[in-house]
Ligand code: SF4
């Protein structure tokens with residue numbers, strides 16, 4: 001299965017070739033942040049509160065969180081200087 005790149009760096013997005021346009025995520029999104037656009041269930045980034053509900057209810061695995069784990073491991077393996085922010089908190093758009 002092909003992996004779609006999230007070029008906009010949205011925290012939650014749709015893997016388009018997995019979406020079967022069943023409307024489950026549209027109905028279950030508490031922020032009404034998902035719309036069918038051009039035949040695909042798209043996350044409206046400006047409305048999304050990053051609750052993750054759509055990633056749980058989609059039976060096709062078409063809603064996913066942005067995963068930067070590989071980037072972090074690549075950075076740790078590199079010789080570049082690394083900085084850490086111990087006061088960082090996970091933010092939620094409300
Ligand atoms: S629940 Fe999954 S398959 Fe159904 S519309 Fe949403 S993203 Fe597409």
Ligand code: SF4
Pocket residue numbers: 012028029030031032033034043044047048049050051052053054055
């Ligand atoms: S993460 Fe939550 S708010 Fe964002 S699109 Fe999914 S269900 Fe809606």
